[in-house]
Amino acid sequence: MSEETKNPITEKIENTKGGHFYKEIMKDFRIKESLHGCLNCGTCVANCPAAAFYDYSPREVCQMMIEGDEETIEEYMKGKIWNCAQCYSCKYRCPKENSAADIVMAMREIAVREGLAAEALAGYTRIAKLVLTRGNQLAPDMLSPDAFPDWGPRMIELSSKKMEMREELFEGFPGMNVVDRAWAAEDYTIYEMQKIWEESGALEKVGTVFPFLVDIVQEDMEDKAEEMDAKIEEKKAKLEASKKK
Amino acid sequence: MSYEINDVKTEINHGKGMNYHVHDIRAEMKKLEEEGEIKIAHLIGPYREEEVMYGIKKRVPLDMHYQHKSCGQCANLPGVPRSNFYYRDKLGIKYYNDMQQTSCTAWNYHASGLGNLVQLASVAARNWHRAYEEGYNFTIHCVTSFGNYLEMRHLLVGNKELRDSVKKVLAKLGRELVIPEEIIHDSEIAYALRDKILASADPKRLEGIKGLRAVEHYGCHFFKQVSDDIIGGKRPIVVGGLASTLGVQMEEYSKWFMCCGFGFRHILVNREFTRSAQNIKLKAIKQEVDPDMILVNCTGCGTTFDKTQWIQKAVGEDYHYPVVFYSQLAALALGAHPFKEAGLNFHVTPVEPLLDKMGIAYN
Numbered sequence: 001m002s003e004e005t006k007n008p009i010t011e012k013i014e015n016t017k018g019g020h021f022y023k024e025i026m027k028d029f030r031i032k033e034s035l036h037g038c039l040n041c042g043t044c045v046a047n048c049p050a051a052a053f054y055d056y057s058p059r060e061v062c063q064m065m066i067e068g069d070e071e072t073i074e075e076y077m078k079g080k081i082w083n084c085a086q087c088y089s090c091k092y093r094c095p096k097e098n099s100a101a102d103i104v105m106a107m108r109e110i111a112v113r114e115g116l117a118a119e120a121l122a123g124y125t126r127i128a129k130l131v132l133t134r135g136n137q138l139a140p141d142m143l144s145p146d147a148f149p150d151w152g153p154r155m156i157e158l159s160s161k162k163m164e165m166r167e168e169l170f171e172g173f174p175g176m177n178v179v180d181r182a183w184a185a186e187d188y189t190i191y192e193m194q195k196i197w198e199e200s201g202a203l204e205k206v207g208t209v210f211p212f213l214v215d216i217v218q219e220d221m222e223d224k225a226e227e228m229d230a231k232i233e234e235k236k237a238k239l240e241a242s243k244k245k
Numbered sequence: 246m247s248y249e250i251n252d253v254k255t256e257i258n259h260g261k262g263m264n265y266h267v268h269d270i271r272a273e274m275k276k277l278e279e280e281g282e283i284k285i286a287h288l289i290g291p292y293r294e295e296e297v298m299y300g301i302k303k304r305v306p307l308d309m310h311y312q313h314k315s316c317g318q319c320a321n322l323p324g325v326p327r328s329n330f331y332y333r334d335k336l337g338i339k340y341y342n343d344m345q346q347t348s349c350t351a352w353n354y355h356a357s358g359l360g361n362l363v364q365l366a367s368v369a370a371r372n373w374h375r376a377y378e379e380g381y382n383f384t385i386h387c388v389t390s391f392g393n394y395l396e397m398r399h400l401l402v403g404n405k406e407l408r409d410s411v412k413k414v415l416a417k418l419g420r421e422l423v424i425p426e427e428i429i430h431d432s433e434i435a436y437a438l439r440d441k442i443l444a445s446a447d448p449k450r451l452e453g454i455k456g457l458r459a460v461e462h463y464g465c466h467f468f469k470q471v472s473d474d475i476i477g478g479k480r481p482i483v484v485g486g487l488a489s490t491l492g493v494q495m496e497e498y499s500k501w502f503m504c505c506g507f508g509f510r511h512i513l514v515n516r517e518f519t520r521s522a523q524n525i526k527l528k529a530i531k532q533e534v535d536p537d538m539i540l541v542n543c544t545g546c547g548t549t550f551d552k553t554q555w556i557q558k559a560v561g562e563d564y565h566y567p568v569v570f571y572s573q574l575a576a577l578a579l580g581a582h583p584f585k586e587a588g589l590n591f592h593v594t595p596v597e598p599l600l601d602k603m604g605i606a607y608n
Contacts, residue, residue: 050518112357122514138317150553151556176342182320182348185347189345196364200367202359202363209359232419
């Protein structure tokens, strides 16, 4: 992708068709890289695992964007986008190098921002909380047999023995033998992660689905702000000094 | 049908493609570095060149590895990071297991749409900067992280607005934008080290590995998300390449390309999709090959293949294929204890029949 290049296909539609959702989607700069016209050949559908099991079609995703078809776009925004497996098989196989997966990703972001994702993200609270308070996305504690009964009887055994098994495996590797997070990221590191979410506007977006999580994160940040901000100031001074050298 | 790895090395595409794509990301990065727009974390120490698409050489660092971990592996398949450490210890490779790194957050992003590109790219750049300030080459355990970092590099190089936003966030942390010269997955390193692993392997273990029949499955984000930086061309070869070097007989199956069904959100909230996709893959593997094991390099796929075989009994299928990561195979070849050092006892699809066949004691 080059900063100066234009995409005549998306520009033409941008100026003529489309409603609210269409215009919001078009603001994402990835769309210009994701739509180069569509032959309706169906190669993407043939390779799409979601199309095999759901009422979802990557071909339709490209077509509705090319046509500026707000009615179909709305249908996808309100539910169908969550069927995509984000495997990018469509992108890999498309003879025009379109990427329905990238268009869907832009749409998911908008769905969250516009308050359309509450149902789709039900059951997602623990992951979101872990990301925002521990600096990583998964913990051995989350993999309980209750939550994953279809993973079979061996999960029950693993779950009951995980502490001693991990202790044996990670002897001599500090920070690895933890069960409430994937590894023991330092408090300062978690604070940096939280700052990124705050500064990028992503934390505010979390509030549209999980408002209580924003309160938890902000309280957590306030508790350690003085100590952590002092560390950041030290780091800034060090960086400035290295630039002068 | 068994195959040699050179047979699947697809023809390298030397075409130029469409003009709004960066085809030589390294040249673009060099230009931006000269203009003072970005810094590049240049490779430290020895490297081996491997060819990717368009005939471009990817340089794989052979030492000084910053270990950017996978949250899914550490939580769920901890034998994989342990094996990654093990093969480095055995080969005398220096590495850094940093506790000041965060998850890439790409699993969260693709599953939920929570977050945004500035957040995702800033998290990537903060982790890259950790490796840079510690003096190590950034290397990645997870395929989702790998695909995400390839994409973030691509977007940061191609879009000044995103670059400026990320720089602003990083400045507030006392950090700067330093993009690694190469985005490297750990399986690419193991592949580049295949001859060294073979030379250092335990002969008895190699005896047990020789002639095992395996199929391979690559994570979609390893080669479909940003597909022009893949060793071998259009189809990845690193897992099968390492395994066949160690004596495994690699077998072809028709559904090799198909997604495993992990789906990021589906594995959590829509597992009927995951199980259905798995059934298609596993059926083809059984009917066409019936291998001794399934070899993988991806956190999500390893989880899905390992955890979703038992439940297929519900549709009258009986699958029992041990799921082994490339680095667990390397660790076994180098003499690792299968449970205490390769962590294969964390897998729910039994690995014991495979270990018996290989002549490796586990109790």
